[in-house]
Amino acid sequence: MALSDLAPRHSLTQMLEERARETPDDDFLVFRDQAYTYGQVAEEARWLAAALANMGIEPGDRVAVILPGCPEFVLSLFALARLGVVLVPMNPRLAEAELRYMLRHSEAVCAITVESLYGVDYLQLFEELLPQLPELQYLVTVGEEDLWYDDRIYQFEDLVSAGRGRDEGAPVEEDPDELFTIVYTSGTTGKPKGVELTRRNLLHAAEATTRGVGIRADDRIIGVTALFHVFGLGPGVLGTALTGATLVLQEEIEPAESLDLIESYGVTVHYGVPMIFAAELNEQRNSPRDLSSLRVGLVAGAPMREDLFSAVEAELCPLLLTAYSLTETASTLCLSLSDDPGQKRRFTVGRPVQDTSIRVVEEDGSRLPVESLGELMVKGPGVMRGYYRQPRETAASFDEEGFFRTGDLGIVDEEGYVHLVGRRKDVIIRGGSNVYPREVEDRLHAHPAVLEAAVVGVRDDLLGEAICAAIVPMEGAIVTEEEVQEWCRETLADHKVPDLVRFLDAFPTTGTGKIRRVELTRLVEAGRTLPGS
Numbered sequence: 001m002a003l004s005d006l007a008p009r010h011s012l013t014q015m016l017e018e019r020a021r022e023t024p025d026d027d028f029l030v031f032r033d034q035a036y037t038y039g040q041v042a043e044e045a046r047w048l049a050a051a052l053a054n055m056g057i058e059p060g061d062r063v064a065v066i067l068p069g070c071p072e073f074v075l076s077l078f079a080l081a082r083l084g085v086v087l088v089p090m091n092p093r094l095a096e097a098e099l100r101y102m103l104r105h106s107e108a109v110c111a112i113t114v115e116s117l118y119g120v121d122y123l124q125l126f127e128e129l130l131p132q133l134p135e136l137q138y139l140v141t142v143g144e145e146d147l148w149y150d151d152r153i154y155q156f157e158d159l160v161s162a163g164r165g166r167d168e169g170a171p172v173e174e175d176p177d178e179l180f181t182i183v184y185t186s187g188t189t190g191k192p193k194g195v196e197l198t199r200r201n202l203l204h205a206a207e208a209t210t211r212g213v214g215i216r217a218d219d220r221i222i223g224v225t226a227l228f229h230v231f232g233l234g235p236g237v238l239g240t241a242l243t244g245a246t247l248v249l250q251e252e253i254e255p256a257e258s259l260d261l262i263e264s265y266g267v268t269v270h271y272g273v274p275m276i277f278a279a280e281l282n283e284q285r286n287s288p289r290d291l292s293s294l295r296v297g298l299v300a301g302a303p304m305r306e307d308l309f310s311a312v313e314a315e316l317c318p319l320l321l322t323a324y325s326l327t328e329t330a331s332t333l334c335l336s337l338s339d340d341p342g343q344k345r346r347f348t349v350g351r352p353v354q355d356t357s358i359r360v361v362e363e364d365g366s367r368l369p370v371e372s373l374g375e376l377m378v379k380g381p382g383v384m385r386g387y388y389r390q391p392r393e394t395a396a397s398f399d400e401e402g403f404f405r406t407g408d409l410g411i412v413d414e415e416g417y418v419h420l421v422g423r424r425k426d427v428i429i430r431g432g433s434n435v436y437p438r439e440v441e442d443r444l445h446a447h448p449a450v451l452e453a454a455v456v457g458v459r460d461d462l463l464g465e466a467i468c469a470a471i472v473p474m475e476g477a478i479v480t481e482e483e484v485q486e487w488c489r490e491t492l493a494d495h496k497v498p499d500l501v502r503f504l505d506a507f508p509t510t511g512t513g514k515i516r517r518v519e520l521t522r523l524v525e526a527g528r529t530l531p532g533s
Contacts (some may be wrong), residue, residue: 011174012081012199015241016042023244026217029071030265031249036071038244044160045078049171051163052079052110055138055154059084059172062106062182066090066099066113066122068251069225072142072156074237076112081199084172087181088194089228092117093493100129102184102192105389107135112156115143117251118494176200182388183230185327185434194388195230201330202234203242204381208353209235210243212335213298213321215269217244220293222261223271225253231300231331235271245269255283259291266293270317273301273432274464277312284315291316296338300325300349301432302464303420309346324349324418328397328404330382334358334418348417356380357403360412365399373421376410377403428457428465433495435467440488440496444469447487449477454507455498456521468524469498472506479503500524 016038019028024039057063063085067073073089080087088106090099092114103111113122126139130152142156180202182194215221224236224247240247248261253276261267270277277299284291297317299309304322313320322345324334336350344350352358360374361367368374383404386394397405407427411419428435437455444453452472460466469488473479481501488497502524508516 013171027246031071045075047160047163048079049082050166051159062086062088062108064088064108064111069227069249073227082171091228095493110138112140115141195327196385196388197330201382205234205330205332206239209332210239215243219245219269220267221269222248222267225250230327234331255279259289263289268295270297274304275431278462302429322349328384348419351416373411376406376408379403431463435496449479454515458524466499468500470502
Protein backbone atom coordinates (compact mmCIF):
# COMPACT_ATOMS: atom_id res chain seq x y z
CA MET A 1 0.00 0.00 0.00
CA ALA A 2 1.82 3.14 -1.19
CA LEU A 3 1.51 6.36 0.74
CA SER A 4 0.81 8.30 -2.42
CA ASP A 5 -2.19 6.07 -3.07
CA LEU A 6 -3.55 6.28 0.46
CA ALA A 7 -3.84 9.95 1.22
CA PRO A 8 -6.02 11.27 -1.63
CA ARG A 9 -8.57 8.48 -1.98
CA HIS A 10 -8.99 6.63 1.29
CA SER A 11 -11.39 7.34 4.10
CA LEU A 12 -10.14 7.00 7.65
CA THR A 13 -12.26 3.88 8.11
CA GLN A 14 -10.92 2.26 4.93
CA MET A 15 -7.38 3.09 5.96
CA LEU A 16 -7.71 1.36 9.33
CA GLU A 17 -9.66 -1.61 7.95
CA GLU A 18 -7.04 -2.25 5.26
CA ARG A 19 -4.29 -2.20 7.88
CA ALA A 20 -6.34 -4.58 10.02
CA ARG A 21 -6.78 -6.99 7.09
CA GLU A 22 -3.17 -6.87 5.89
CA THR A 23 -1.29 -6.76 9.21
CA PRO A 24 -3.86 -7.56 11.95
CA ASP A 25 -1.26 -8.68 14.50
CA ASP A 26 1.10 -5.70 14.09
CA ASP A 27 1.13 -3.28 17.01
CA PHE A 28 -0.64 0.01 16.37
CA LEU A 29 -0.50 1.40 19.94
CA VAL A 30 1.54 0.73 23.07
CA PHE A 31 0.25 2.10 26.37
CA ARG A 32 1.24 1.19 29.93
CA ASP A 33 3.12 -1.93 28.77
CA GLN A 34 0.10 -3.15 26.83
CA ALA A 35 0.06 -3.47 23.04
CA TYR A 36 -3.02 -2.83 20.89
CA THR A 37 -2.83 -4.39 17.42
CA TYR A 38 -4.31 -2.94 14.25
CA GLY A 39 -6.84 -5.74 14.24
CA GLN A 40 -7.87 -5.06 17.83
CA VAL A 41 -8.22 -1.29 17.34
CA ALA A 42 -10.31 -1.75 14.18
CA GLU A 43 -12.56 -4.27 15.92
CA GLU A 44 -13.11 -2.24 19.07
CA ALA A 45 -13.70 0.92 17.02
CA ARG A 46 -16.49 -0.95 15.20
CA TRP A 47 -18.02 -2.03 18.51
CA LEU A 48 -17.85 1.48 19.94
CA ALA A 49 -19.42 2.91 16.78
CA ALA A 50 -22.28 0.40 17.05
CA ALA A 51 -22.93 1.35 20.69
CA LEU A 52 -22.85 5.09 19.94
CA ALA A 53 -25.23 4.62 17.00
CA ASN A 54 -27.59 2.69 19.28
CA MET A 55 -27.57 5.69 21.65
CA GLY A 56 -28.80 7.86 18.78
CA ILE A 57 -25.53 9.53 17.73
CA GLU A 58 -26.00 10.40 14.06
CA PRO A 59 -23.93 11.67 11.11
CA GLY A 60 -23.13 15.36 11.52
CA ASP A 61 -23.45 15.33 15.31
CA ARG A 62 -20.54 16.74 17.28
CA VAL A 63 -18.87 14.61 19.96
CA ALA A 64 -16.29 16.12 22.30
CA VAL A 65 -13.34 13.94 23.29
CA ILE A 66 -11.59 15.19 26.44
CA LEU A 67 -8.86 12.62 27.01
CA PRO A 68 -5.09 12.48 27.47
CA GLY A 69 -2.82 10.36 25.26
CA CYS A 70 -4.56 7.00 25.68
CA PRO A 71 -5.96 4.22 23.42
CA GLU A 72 -9.55 5.31 24.13
CA PHE A 73 -8.87 8.54 22.25
CA VAL A 74 -7.75 6.61 19.16
CA LEU A 75 -10.72 4.24 19.38
CA SER A 76 -13.07 7.23 19.65
CA LEU A 77 -11.50 8.92 16.61
CA PHE A 78 -12.04 5.92 14.34
CA ALA A 79 -15.49 5.12 15.78
CA LEU A 80 -16.68 8.65 15.06
CA ALA A 81 -15.19 8.48 11.55
CA ARG A 82 -17.26 5.31 10.88
CA LEU A 83 -20.42 7.17 11.89
CA GLY A 84 -19.76 10.41 10.01
CA VAL A 85 -19.69 12.25 13.34
CA VAL A 86 -17.62 15.40 13.89
CA LEU A 87 -14.79 14.93 16.39
CA VAL A 88 -14.23 17.85 18.79
CA PRO A 89 -10.99 17.14 20.70
CA MET A 90 -10.38 19.19 23.83
CA ASN A 91 -7.45 19.60 26.20
CA PRO A 92 -8.17 17.92 29.57
CA ARG A 93 -6.30 20.79 31.24
CA LEU A 94 -8.85 23.38 30.15
CA ALA A 95 -10.31 25.56 32.85
CA GLU A 96 -14.02 25.01 33.48
CA ALA A 97 -15.04 28.27 31.77
CA GLU A 98 -13.09 27.37 28.61
CA LEU A 99 -14.48 23.84 28.56
CA ARG A 100 -18.06 25.09 28.98
CA TYR A 101 -17.60 27.64 26.19
CA MET A 102 -16.25 25.06 23.72
CA LEU A 103 -18.91 22.48 24.53
CA ARG A 104 -21.63 25.09 24.04
CA HIS A 105 -20.08 26.63 20.92
CA SER A 106 -19.59 23.26 19.21
CA GLU A 107 -23.09 22.12 20.24
CA ALA A 108 -21.64 18.78 21.29
CA VAL A 109 -24.30 16.13 21.91
CA CYS A 110 -21.93 13.77 23.71
CA ALA A 111 -18.66 14.08 25.63
CA ILE A 112 -16.13 11.29 26.11
CA THR A 113 -14.02 12.21 29.12
CA VAL A 114 -11.62 10.80 31.68
CA GLU A 115 -13.09 10.26 35.16
CA SER A 116 -10.29 12.11 36.92
CA LEU A 117 -6.96 13.59 35.87
CA TYR A 118 -4.53 16.26 37.09
CA GLY A 119 -6.46 16.40 40.36
CA VAL A 120 -9.75 17.24 38.61
CA ASP A 121 -12.88 15.16 39.22
CA TYR A 122 -14.49 15.27 35.78
CA LEU A 123 -17.60 13.42 36.93
CA GLN A 124 -18.25 16.16 39.44
CA LEU A 125 -17.39 18.82 36.87
CA PHE A 126 -19.85 17.44 34.32
CA GLU A 127 -22.54 17.04 36.96
CA GLU A 128 -22.38 20.84 37.21
CA LEU A 129 -22.02 21.38 33.44
CA LEU A 130 -24.81 19.13 32.14
CA PRO A 131 -27.71 21.36 33.33
CA GLN A 132 -26.03 24.34 31.64
CA LEU A 133 -25.62 22.60 28.26
CA PRO A 134 -28.99 21.55 26.81
CA GLU A 135 -27.39 20.11 23.65
CA LEU A 136 -25.17 17.74 25.66
CA GLN A 137 -27.22 14.56 25.98
CA TYR A 138 -24.65 11.91 26.92
CA LEU A 139 -21.45 11.51 28.91
CA VAL A 140 -19.04 8.62 28.37
CA THR A 141 -16.38 8.18 31.05
CA VAL A 142 -12.97 6.50 30.88
CA GLY A 143 -11.72 5.10 34.18
CA GLU A 144 -11.80 2.17 36.54
CA GLU A 145 -14.16 3.36 39.26
CA ASP A 146 -17.21 1.20 39.91
CA LEU A 147 -19.85 3.90 39.84
CA TRP A 148 -23.59 4.09 39.39
CA TYR A 149 -24.63 5.65 36.11
CA ASP A 150 -27.95 7.06 34.97
CA ASP A 151 -29.41 6.75 31.49
CA ARG A 152 -27.26 9.61 30.21
CA ILE A 153 -23.89 8.50 31.60
CA TYR A 154 -22.02 5.44 30.34
CA GLN A 155 -18.65 3.90 31.02
CA PHE A 156 -16.42 3.62 27.95
CA GLU A 157 -15.49 -0.01 28.53
CA ASP A 158 -19.14 -1.00 28.96
CA LEU A 159 -20.08 0.71 25.70
CA VAL A 160 -17.38 -1.15 23.77
CA SER A 161 -18.61 -4.45 25.24
CA ALA A 162 -22.24 -3.56 24.52
CA GLY A 163 -21.42 -2.91 20.87
CA ARG A 164 -19.82 -6.31 20.37
CA GLY A 165 -21.86 -8.25 17.86
CA ARG A 166 -24.22 -5.33 17.33
CA ASP A 167 -24.67 -4.11 13.75
CA GLU A 168 -24.22 -0.36 13.44
CA GLY A 169 -24.92 -0.58 9.73
CA ALA A 170 -22.49 0.12 6.93
CA PRO A 171 -19.89 2.80 7.64
CA VAL A 172 -20.90 6.22 6.40
CA GLU A 173 -19.33 6.99 3.03
CA GLU A 174 -16.64 9.50 3.93
CA ASP A 175 -16.37 12.59 1.76
CA PRO A 176 -12.73 13.74 1.96
CA ASP A 177 -13.88 17.37 1.90
CA GLU A 178 -16.52 16.96 4.59
CA LEU A 179 -15.95 18.43 8.04
CA PHE A 180 -14.34 15.82 10.27
CA THR A 181 -13.02 17.72 13.27
CA ILE A 182 -13.27 21.08 15.01
CA VAL A 183 -9.99 21.86 16.78
CA TYR A 184 -10.10 24.84 19.08
CA THR A 185 -7.28 27.35 19.05
CA SER A 186 -6.93 30.83 20.48
CA GLY A 187 -7.55 33.79 18.20
CA THR A 188 -5.68 37.09 18.18
CA THR A 189 -7.60 38.15 21.28
CA GLY A 190 -7.03 34.83 23.05
CA LYS A 191 -10.66 33.78 22.60
CA PRO A 192 -11.16 30.20 21.36
CA LYS A 193 -11.87 29.69 17.67
CA GLY A 194 -13.01 26.38 16.22
CA VAL A 195 -10.83 25.41 13.25
CA GLU A 196 -12.80 23.32 10.75
CA LEU A 197 -10.65 20.54 9.28
CA THR A 198 -11.64 17.91 6.75
CA ARG A 199 -10.35 14.39 6.21
CA ARG A 200 -8.37 15.65 3.24
CA ASN A 201 -6.74 18.34 5.38
CA LEU A 202 -5.61 15.87 8.03
CA LEU A 203 -4.53 13.10 5.67
CA HIS A 204 -2.52 15.50 3.55
CA ALA A 205 -0.59 16.80 6.56
CA ALA A 206 -0.13 13.29 7.94
CA GLU A 207 1.16 11.94 4.63
CA ALA A 208 3.44 14.93 4.03
CA THR A 209 4.98 14.61 7.49
CA THR A 210 5.50 10.85 7.45
CA ARG A 211 6.93 10.99 3.93
CA GLY A 212 9.31 13.81 4.89
CA VAL A 213 10.49 12.13 8.07
CA GLY A 214 10.70 8.77 6.31
CA ILE A 215 8.40 6.77 8.59
CA ARG A 216 8.38 3.02 7.91
CA ALA A 217 6.16 0.18 9.09
CA ASP A 218 8.86 -1.04 11.48
CA ASP A 219 9.19 2.34 13.20
CA ARG A 220 8.13 2.96 16.78
CA ILE A 221 7.16 6.57 17.45
CA ILE A 222 7.11 8.53 20.72
CA GLY A 223 6.38 12.12 21.72
CA VAL A 224 2.74 12.34 20.58
CA THR A 225 0.99 12.90 23.90
CA ALA A 226 -1.46 15.73 23.17
CA LEU A 227 -3.77 13.78 20.85
CA PHE A 228 -6.25 16.65 21.11
CA HIS A 229 -3.65 18.82 19.32
CA VAL A 230 -3.75 18.91 15.53
CA PHE A 231 -0.28 17.34 15.29
CA GLY A 232 -1.44 14.48 17.48
CA LEU A 233 -4.46 13.91 15.24
CA GLY A 234 -2.70 14.15 11.87
CA PRO A 235 0.98 13.13 11.85
CA GLY A 236 0.50 11.37 15.21
CA VAL A 237 -2.45 8.98 14.96
CA LEU A 238 -3.26 9.11 11.25
CA GLY A 239 0.39 9.25 10.17
CA THR A 240 1.12 6.13 12.20
CA ALA A 241 -1.85 4.31 10.66
CA LEU A 242 -0.90 5.42 7.15
CA THR A 243 2.53 3.83 7.47
CA GLY A 244 1.67 0.83 9.62
CA ALA A 245 4.09 1.99 12.34
CA THR A 246 3.59 1.78 16.12
CA LEU A 247 2.71 4.74 18.37
CA VAL A 248 3.99 4.61 21.95
CA LEU A 249 1.51 6.62 24.01
CA GLN A 250 1.91 8.48 27.30
CA GLU A 251 -0.75 10.33 29.27
CA GLU A 252 1.80 13.06 29.85
CA ILE A 253 5.39 13.62 28.78
CA GLU A 254 7.74 12.86 31.65
CA PRO A 255 11.45 12.83 30.70
CA ALA A 256 12.54 9.80 32.73
CA GLU A 257 9.55 7.74 31.57
CA SER A 258 10.08 8.80 27.95
CA LEU A 259 13.72 7.68 27.97
CA ASP A 260 12.78 4.41 29.67
CA LEU A 261 10.20 3.74 26.97
CA ILE A 262 12.66 4.55 24.19
CA GLU A 263 15.12 2.07 25.66
CA SER A 264 12.53 -0.64 26.44
CA TYR A 265 10.67 -0.56 23.13
CA GLY A 266 13.50 0.36 20.78
CA VAL A 267 11.78 3.58 19.75
CA THR A 268 13.13 4.91 16.45
CA VAL A 269 11.29 8.22 15.87
CA HIS A 270 10.85 11.04 18.37
CA TYR A 271 8.43 13.95 17.88
CA GLY A 272 8.52 16.88 20.28
CA VAL A 273 8.91 20.55 21.10
CA PRO A 274 12.23 22.06 22.29
CA MET A 275 11.11 21.92 25.92
CA ILE A 276 10.71 18.13 25.74
CA PHE A 277 14.10 17.55 24.12
CA ALA A 278 15.81 19.89 26.63
CA ALA A 279 14.29 18.07 29.61
CA GLU A 280 15.22 14.67 28.20
CA LEU A 281 18.77 15.82 27.48
CA ASN A 282 19.16 16.82 31.12
CA GLU A 283 17.72 13.50 32.29
CA GLN A 284 20.00 11.52 29.95
CA ARG A 285 23.05 13.34 31.29
CA ASN A 286 22.07 12.52 34.87
CA SER A 287 20.96 8.93 34.24
CA PRO A 288 22.09 7.57 30.85
CA ARG A 289 19.96 5.07 28.93
CA ASP A 290 20.67 3.11 25.78
CA LEU A 291 19.03 5.29 23.11
CA SER A 292 20.83 3.73 20.16
CA SER A 293 17.53 2.75 18.52
CA LEU A 294 16.61 6.41 17.84
CA ARG A 295 17.31 7.41 14.26
CA VAL A 296 15.38 10.65 13.72
CA GLY A 297 13.59 13.36 15.68
CA LEU A 298 11.19 16.08 14.55
CA VAL A 299 11.03 19.34 16.49
CA ALA A 300 8.28 21.93 16.09
CA GLY A 301 6.17 24.29 18.17
CA ALA A 302 8.86 26.83 19.12
CA PRO A 303 12.33 27.99 18.04
CA MET A 304 15.23 25.78 19.14
CA ARG A 305 18.56 27.29 20.17
CA GLU A 306 21.55 26.23 18.09
CA ASP A 307 23.47 24.87 21.09
CA LEU A 308 20.48 22.80 22.21
CA PHE A 309 19.95 21.52 18.66
CA SER A 310 23.61 20.40 18.47
CA ALA A 311 23.54 18.80 21.92
CA VAL A 312 20.38 16.81 21.15
CA GLU A 313 21.91 15.46 17.93
CA ALA A 314 25.12 14.57 19.76
CA GLU A 315 23.60 12.99 22.88
CA LEU A 316 19.99 11.97 22.19
CA CYS A 317 19.00 11.59 18.57
CA PRO A 318 21.48 11.46 15.67
CA LEU A 319 19.30 13.43 13.24
CA LEU A 320 16.92 16.29 14.01
CA LEU A 321 14.46 17.71 11.50
CA THR A 322 12.45 20.91 11.96
CA ALA A 323 8.86 21.68 11.08
CA TYR A 324 6.49 24.64 10.94
CA SER A 325 2.90 23.82 11.75
CA LEU A 326 -0.37 25.59 12.49
CA THR A 327 -3.75 24.34 13.60
CA GLU A 328 -5.29 26.12 10.60
CA THR A 329 -3.10 24.10 8.20
CA ALA A 330 -3.85 20.71 9.83
CA SER A 331 -0.33 20.81 11.33
CA THR A 332 2.76 20.56 9.11
CA LEU A 333 3.14 23.06 6.29
CA CYS A 334 6.95 23.25 6.14
CA LEU A 335 9.51 20.56 6.88
CA SER A 336 13.26 20.09 6.67
CA LEU A 337 14.53 16.79 5.29
CA SER A 338 17.34 14.41 6.18
CA ASP A 339 19.41 15.38 3.14
CA ASP A 340 19.11 19.12 3.81
CA PRO A 341 22.36 20.84 4.84
CA GLY A 342 22.89 21.01 8.59
CA GLN A 343 22.67 24.80 8.61
CA LYS A 344 19.26 24.66 6.92
CA ARG A 345 17.98 22.15 9.46
CA ARG A 346 19.22 24.29 12.34
CA PHE A 347 18.20 27.75 11.20
CA THR A 348 15.10 27.21 9.01
CA VAL A 349 11.86 25.26 9.20
CA GLY A 350 12.54 23.66 5.84
CA ARG A 351 10.53 24.10 2.68
CA PRO A 352 6.77 23.88 2.05
CA VAL A 353 5.39 20.36 1.90
CA GLN A 354 3.96 18.93 -1.32
CA ASP A 355 1.31 21.01 -3.12
CA THR A 356 1.65 23.83 -0.58
CA SER A 357 2.57 27.38 -1.57
CA ILE A 358 3.93 30.13 0.67
CA ARG A 359 4.21 33.78 -0.21
CA VAL A 360 5.58 36.73 1.75
CA VAL A 361 3.51 39.92 1.80
CA GLU A 362 3.48 43.46 3.12
CA GLU A 363 0.84 44.53 5.65
CA ASP A 364 -1.36 45.67 2.74
CA GLY A 365 -1.13 42.22 1.14
CA SER A 366 1.23 43.15 -1.71
CA ARG A 367 3.76 40.44 -2.55
CA LEU A 368 7.40 40.84 -1.62
CA PRO A 369 10.44 39.52 -3.53
CA VAL A 370 12.67 36.66 -2.39
CA GLU A 371 14.71 37.29 0.80
CA SER A 372 12.23 39.96 1.99
CA LEU A 373 10.76 40.01 5.50
CA GLY A 374 6.99 40.03 5.70
CA GLU A 375 3.91 38.09 6.75
CA LEU A 376 3.74 34.47 5.59
CA MET A 377 0.64 33.41 3.69
CA VAL A 378 -0.09 29.81 2.77
CA LYS A 379 -2.31 27.89 0.37
CA GLY A 380 -2.61 24.14 -0.01
CA PRO A 381 -4.60 20.94 0.70
CA GLY A 382 -3.96 21.22 4.45
CA VAL A 383 -5.51 24.66 4.89
CA MET A 384 -8.74 24.68 6.93
CA ARG A 385 -12.24 25.23 5.60
CA GLY A 386 -12.68 28.10 8.04
CA TYR A 387 -13.55 28.99 11.61
CA TYR A 388 -16.68 27.25 12.89
CA ARG A 389 -19.66 29.63 13.10
CA GLN A 390 -17.41 32.64 12.42
CA PRO A 391 -17.86 33.63 8.76
CA ARG A 392 -16.50 37.16 9.20
CA GLU A 393 -13.38 35.91 10.97
CA THR A 394 -12.96 33.31 8.22
CA ALA A 395 -13.28 35.86 5.43
CA ALA A 396 -10.75 38.17 7.09
CA SER A 397 -8.22 35.33 7.32
CA PHE A 398 -7.98 34.71 3.55
CA ASP A 399 -7.08 36.92 0.62
CA GLU A 400 -8.92 36.94 -2.70
CA GLU A 401 -6.71 34.13 -4.04
CA GLY A 402 -7.43 31.83 -1.12
CA PHE A 403 -4.13 32.30 0.72
CA PHE A 404 -4.41 32.05 4.52
CA ARG A 405 -2.87 34.82 6.62
CA THR A 406 -0.67 33.08 9.21
CA GLY A 407 0.19 36.18 11.21
CA ASP A 408 3.79 34.95 11.33
CA LEU A 409 6.72 36.98 10.03
CA GLY A 410 9.34 35.26 7.94
CA ILE A 411 11.66 35.16 4.97
CA VAL A 412 11.78 32.72 2.07
CA ASP A 413 15.34 32.45 0.80
CA GLU A 414 16.53 31.83 -2.75
CA GLU A 415 16.50 28.07 -2.23
CA GLY A 416 12.93 28.11 -0.96
CA TYR A 417 13.71 27.54 2.73
CA VAL A 418 11.48 29.37 5.20
CA HIS A 419 13.07 31.37 8.02
CA LEU A 420 10.66 32.23 10.85
CA VAL A 421 11.51 35.61 12.33
CA GLY A 422 8.66 36.54 14.65
CA ARG A 423 4.93 36.99 14.89
CA ARG A 424 2.71 39.77 13.75
CA LYS A 425 0.08 38.49 16.13
CA ASP A 426 0.67 39.19 19.79
CA VAL A 427 1.29 35.66 21.08
CA ILE A 428 3.66 33.84 23.44
CA ILE A 429 4.63 30.28 22.53
CA ARG A 430 5.20 28.55 25.86
CA GLY A 431 6.34 24.95 25.57
CA GLY A 432 4.66 24.65 22.17
CA SER A 433 1.30 26.09 23.34
CA ASN A 434 0.00 29.49 22.24
CA VAL A 435 -0.73 31.96 25.05
CA TYR A 436 -2.27 35.32 24.20
CA PRO A 437 -1.29 38.16 26.57
CA ARG A 438 -4.69 39.84 26.42
CA GLU A 439 -6.45 36.82 27.89
CA VAL A 440 -4.05 36.69 30.86
CA GLU A 441 -4.14 40.49 31.23
CA ASP A 442 -7.94 40.45 31.41
CA ARG A 443 -7.71 38.06 34.35
CA LEU A 444 -5.01 40.13 36.05
CA HIS A 445 -7.01 43.35 35.70
CA ALA A 446 -9.87 41.69 37.60
CA HIS A 447 -7.68 41.38 40.71
CA PRO A 448 -8.57 44.10 43.24
CA ALA A 449 -4.88 44.85 43.98
CA VAL A 450 -3.88 45.36 40.32
CA LEU A 451 -3.94 48.83 38.79
CA GLU A 452 -2.23 47.96 35.50
CA ALA A 453 -0.96 44.70 34.01
CA ALA A 454 1.07 43.74 30.97
CA VAL A 455 2.05 40.22 29.96
CA VAL A 456 5.14 39.52 27.86
CA GLY A 457 7.11 36.48 26.77
CA VAL A 458 10.71 36.09 27.91
CA ARG A 459 13.30 33.66 26.61
CA ASP A 460 13.52 30.45 28.59
CA ASP A 461 15.88 27.54 27.99
CA LEU A 462 13.27 24.92 28.85
CA LEU A 463 9.96 26.41 27.71
CA GLY A 464 11.19 28.40 24.70
CA GLU A 465 9.26 31.36 26.11
CA ALA A 466 8.11 31.90 29.69
CA ILE A 467 5.17 34.10 30.66
CA CYS A 468 5.99 37.19 32.69
CA ALA A 469 3.23 39.30 34.25
CA ALA A 470 4.37 42.85 34.94
CA ILE A 471 2.07 44.59 37.41
CA VAL A 472 1.60 48.11 38.75
CA PRO A 473 -0.27 47.57 42.05
CA MET A 474 -3.02 49.81 43.41
CA GLU A 475 -1.70 52.45 45.81
CA GLY A 476 -1.21 50.89 49.23
CA ALA A 477 -2.01 47.36 48.02
CA ILE A 478 -0.01 44.36 49.17
CA VAL A 479 0.06 41.43 46.76
CA THR A 480 2.54 38.61 46.19
CA GLU A 481 3.71 36.65 43.16
CA GLU A 482 2.14 33.46 44.54
CA GLU A 483 -1.21 35.22 45.09
CA VAL A 484 -1.24 36.52 41.51
CA GLN A 485 -0.42 33.08 40.11
CA GLU A 486 -3.13 31.41 42.19
CA TRP A 487 -5.62 34.08 41.05
CA CYS A 488 -4.85 33.25 37.42
CA ARG A 489 -4.98 29.52 38.07
CA GLU A 490 -8.62 29.76 39.19
CA THR A 491 -9.87 30.50 35.65
CA LEU A 492 -6.96 29.88 33.27
CA ALA A 493 -5.42 26.63 32.07
CA ASP A 494 -2.13 25.82 33.80
CA HIS A 495 0.01 26.64 30.76
CA LYS A 496 -1.41 30.20 30.75
CA VAL A 497 -0.52 30.98 34.37
CA PRO A 498 2.43 33.43 34.56
CA ASP A 499 5.77 31.79 35.31
CA LEU A 500 7.09 35.10 36.64
CA VAL A 501 5.42 38.10 38.28
CA ARG A 502 7.24 41.42 38.54
CA PHE A 503 5.94 44.56 40.30
CA LEU A 504 6.67 48.06 38.93
CA ASP A 505 5.98 51.64 39.88
CA ALA A 506 5.11 52.41 36.24
CA PHE A 507 5.36 50.89 32.76
CA PRO A 508 7.67 52.21 30.03
CA THR A 509 5.31 53.91 27.58
CA THR A 510 5.26 55.70 24.26
CA GLY A 511 4.33 59.36 23.86
CA THR A 512 0.72 58.33 23.36
CA GLY A 513 0.67 56.26 26.52
CA LYS A 514 0.97 52.79 24.95
CA ILE A 515 3.14 50.27 26.78
CA ARG A 516 6.54 49.72 25.17
CA ARG A 517 6.37 45.94 25.22
CA VAL A 518 9.73 45.46 23.55
CA GLU A 519 11.43 47.58 26.21
CA LEU A 520 9.47 45.83 28.96
CA THR A 521 10.58 42.45 27.64
CA ARG A 522 14.18 43.60 27.42
CA LEU A 523 14.08 44.75 31.04
CA VAL A 524 12.64 41.44 32.22
CA GLU A 525 15.23 39.42 30.32
CA ALA A 526 18.10 41.57 31.67
CA GLY A 527 18.59 39.61 34.82
CA ARG A 528 14.88 38.97 35.27
CA THR A 529 14.56 42.12 37.39
CA LEU A 530 12.64 45.33 36.78
CA PRO A 531 12.77 48.85 38.16
CA GLY A 532 10.48 48.97 41.16
CA SER A 533 10.49 45.20 41.64
